[in-house]
Amino acid sequence: MILPIRFSAFLLLLLPVFALAAEPKHPNVLLIITDDQGYGDIGFHGNTMIQTPNLDALAKQSIRLTNFHVDPTCAETRAALMTGKYSCRVGVWHTIMGRSILRKDEKIMPQYFAEAGYATGMFGKWHLGDNWPYRPHDRGFQETLYCRGGGVGQSPDHWGNDYFNDTFMRNGKPEKQEGYCTDVWFREATKFIEKHKEKPFFCYVATNAPHGPYHVDEKYAQPYLDKGVPQPMANFYGMIANIDENIGRLLGKLDEWKLAENTIVVFMTDNGSAMGVLPARRAGGVSPLIPGENEKWLGFNAGMRAQKGSQYEGGHRVPCHIRWPADKQLRGSEVNRLTAHFDLLPTLLSLCQCSPEGESPFDGSSLIPFLHSYAHTDLWRRTLVVHSQRVEHPEKWRKSCVMDDNHRLIDGKELFFLPDDPGEQKDIAAKHPDAVKAFISSYDLWWNDVSKRFNEYSDIPLGDKHAPVQELCCHDWHPVDDKTPPWNQSGQEGVAKDPLVNGQWAVEVARPGKYAFTLRMRPSGLPYKIATGKARVKIGDVEGAVDISDPADSVTITLDLQPTGHVMLQTWLDEADGKSRGAYYTTVKRIDP
Template structure:
């Protein structure tokens, strides 16, 4: 059945608890900046002697720092957990593609909570939790949105031809041409959002796609690193971070100029371990090998280097002491319950958070803080498997894949497996993981379906990014290579009616002639083949669909027999016929 029911969702919001809210006048605003693929070691304040991040260093100096803060090892799962306060797999997100990066429609987001409290909410940059209604940021509590598609600029759901410079992004769902470099565009939009909200508290979620690959940046940022012996692509990666650092100064200066910086909770964090800031086993030819703060693992790893990241929280009006570390084990799932407490917001009573408020440790009151257990997994599959690339975390221990055990206090580099010497610890942590798996896996058999024919997005364009398949062409470069791959979309017709399906090999704006002589569409009980006219940019089928779920697959076949799925399909529910 449909993952998104308006009535159900309204019920969730109506069921918010009765925690005493602060008055609107005294509530702080919130800015949450999250960068993409920047690791713990990719800033100077953490000991990197090569990178130049003066403004991040200043923020580090003036903030409370979560010194043992963990996220998921890849992007979409981290965002899902961050914005819901619940484990990513629980809310339907355990991959970055394959239809498994879409946040379940019945989840309450951080933006929903702030919006209901009267905040103006804005989202700028990378969303990566669904590109179609009802999963877009504007459907999930954000009043103002400027974002790219998919998990990065140039990925399949993104506007065709985007390359970080002078791109077309989606402004409240509509494509709009922008001028300048992507990171500059996001910060410009966030600054304008803040300036245009003088009389209300705001929640600004600024999620840069940088420094995620492809590593494209003005050479003025990368060349200084090249000159000092940093190899490519690390020099470009560092250059992208330097550009972020420069923009961070503009943002904080705006808050200061508006006299709002003291009563703004300003959070900086990243979404996973470094992608290109540590050489690892790649052995670049001479020069700088990068810095990973002596941690094992990088992006995508179950070791700490894959998921321990920076998190700085700055709020002078909240009496958060500057320059202090919180040593307790914390995670992305803690930030929503923490912000609810700090801002005096109403708690959604129908939601059970996996995280907990860390307001007390932030205020320097750690007494009685429990030795908790957290869970990390890398399950980049259509159907998750238990114990696959997992980490069970406590303040002292790391259990990896249910087998390796590390005392993180004595061995932060996770070099010496002591599982044979601590079998009782292994058994205890394994038991906790098994209980956790039983709890989060209850809905793993349910798809988060692409909803077609809804009034809020009709027509809708879907892409191969969300195929359920072994091979998924998830970016423009792959699609341009025309791989002979295919996959299935799991869809839901919002209402019964006649639907028009236009099969394409590029999105509508590209107007790309099909390389095919025949096309086939299979959706629900419909399965037909038709010829493709030479030069046609789409193959069109009209189908009567009942309301409800269905599987959908397409084929475009060349004269020589080569075939592949349509990488894009534009689906429109047609007006009802007059009787």
């Protein structure tokens, strides 16, 4: 009797060990999103010109969501992706003017993964806020390297960045890099994965390419120029070729490190194509080589109407490929039911067994019924809305699309049935008034729900102990007239042209005290003289001004402030000849009393 008892006791001691050994490791997650690459800008989708062998191979190995939709422009898609909610619900409906800043009270993707014990890293374009507490490393990403603003070379980005050997932000601190921007993002992602390969990781790679300016090494563009692809499309394709090369290299590392089997890889893009179809063909569909036009390639849009920024299909239907070799059901098939960017967060959390308890906080839904043997998909009925606002205050029905699996109601007026009319050329609204009425009713319910906080701002805190100094940029100006703030460094309306434009920052004062406002025409450290005249600052009801008797790189105005809720901050640089503009760059520092 003694031996069996001892053996049983030994087994009992081992039970926790067996249980621990049997417990599967949470899958890793690698989420890759490219910028301005459309559905038609991948060879697998029928583009016979572009060469994307690694993306094509990934598509073949993946579940492909072929009716997958995002917002028509950049920041909005990223906000929905990170929160699992409609972008406008969380305060994002533009790419500039302070409306690209994701509300600070929203819980986002890396926070869920970090709470579940994941290492979290982000590399590339953030575009959801450049100031504390909106930056990626403020919101759950433990390791980051990113450009500021909406892309490399925009007004908040490090001055002079041009895609090659640029300076990016390492957890909020500038750091010089070597190489092409896309190569940098993937190089850093590879280092992050290698560093954390023994534990679950969530790695978010968000390239700024192939967003313009279309800068790339000529070795990537020349093959397309040789085949008759015009500029800048040849460079656009070259940027995608470079992305494809980097994806292949990174996936190869997953194989080498034996991580591929248990890593969920998601590839998607943030909106329709920006340069995959020449302007003359943007309203049409497929565009093969056209005889009689010097055999010039005019692009490929997979039969869809319109491109980036549009409420038509080509503006928001994009690729989404999901690969997880350990899950034998996620292989080489298609889902053509209506899905969207905000479905990915609840889906990934479900796959990783990290879903929040209780009622779902998301607008999106887990796609596991589709991904796993299509169980109960006959019961899947949904109506989704896409819109492209890009204004200070959202307007009902503005550039909108109400969707079910097969229909698109555009601007509340045009109705298209995609199985018969994928190019959205035949308006059937007059023939189906009941369907139009039903879609309008769905939109009204949606609008009444998501618009409850449209009057709010994502205020930048001033004087908080976590960020006693804030660097403000005109990229985040809320408009005071019909002029657009200078969101690029160069270009016709860029900062370098010194446009006569002004705007206001939405801020809140966190603590009482003296605050120094340092006004500049260029970022700190760059010599650029402010003309003689007067500098002014107004924050809420408090104003200050100083005369500028000699040209200077900066002007500082000190004000005594008390804590506030939401207020607007505006600056003026009034020149002696009567010209006036806002200070494109303003540093706000709380001076200890």
